[in-house]
Amino acid sequence: MFAVEVRDHIMIAHSFASPIFGPAQNMHGATFTVDAAFYTEDIDQHGLVVDIGLATDMLSEVLAPLKFQNLDEVPEFEGKFTTTEFLCRHIFDRMAGFVREGRLKDDGRVKKLRILLHESHVARAWYEGEV
Numbered sequence: 484m485f486a487v488e489v490r491d492h493i494m495i496a497h498s499f500a501s502p503i504f505g506p507a508q509n510m511h512g513a514t515f516t517v518d519a520a521f522y523t524e525d526i527d528q529h530g531l532v533v534d535i536g537l538a539t540d541m542l543s544e545v546l547a548p549l550k551f552q553n554l555d556e557v558p559e560f561e562g563k564f565t566t567t568e569f570l571c572r573h574i575f576d577r578m579a580g581f582v583r584e585g586r587l588k589d590d591g592r593v594k595k596l597r598i599l600l601h602e603s604h605v606a607r608a609w610y611e612g613e614v
């Protein structure tokens with residue numbers, strides 16, 4: 484398959500209310516690098532998987548509500564552990580919704596997405612699936 488990947492980042496604060504998280508039970512900040520990959524079986528008549536500008540704008544729009552937020556105070560996340568994995572799925576769901584709405588003008592060619600969050604220079608997580 485072909486793929487195009489674009490990148491953005493979010494700065495957030497959160498805490499995890501369970502002893503399994505050790506020191507991360509306390510409020511702490513994180514800067515996640517966010518990679519979004521769009522997969523198609525083929526490139527279009529212009530040689531594109533998707534337009535990189537549209538893909539970048541879409542990722543930016545999806546991330547905007549998260550930027551500089553204390554995730555503990557986001558009503559939608561109440562009672563959730565906003566782990567790297569959780570955020571991957573959250574971002575995936577919103578990106579997939581936009582793709583299905585045709586925001587990429589891709590004529591339905593994007594079949595799969597991968598959302599990868601780098602939580603540090605040693606750890607990353609991702610969620611991938613069909614759109």
Ligand SMILES: Nc1nc2c(c(=O)[nH]1)N=C([C@H](O)[C@H](O)COP(=O)(O)OP(=O)(O)OP(=O)(O)O)CN2
Nearest residue numbers: 499504505506507508511513565566567568602608
């Ligand atoms: N699978 C995951 N594990 C952890 C996540 C996560 O999102 N997914 N998040 C954290 C903390 O938020 C933070 O990123 C790291 O906290 P820390 O206590 O430093 O955890 P480490 O395991 O990296 O280091 P130790 O100090 O050795 O426990 C934690 N885990």
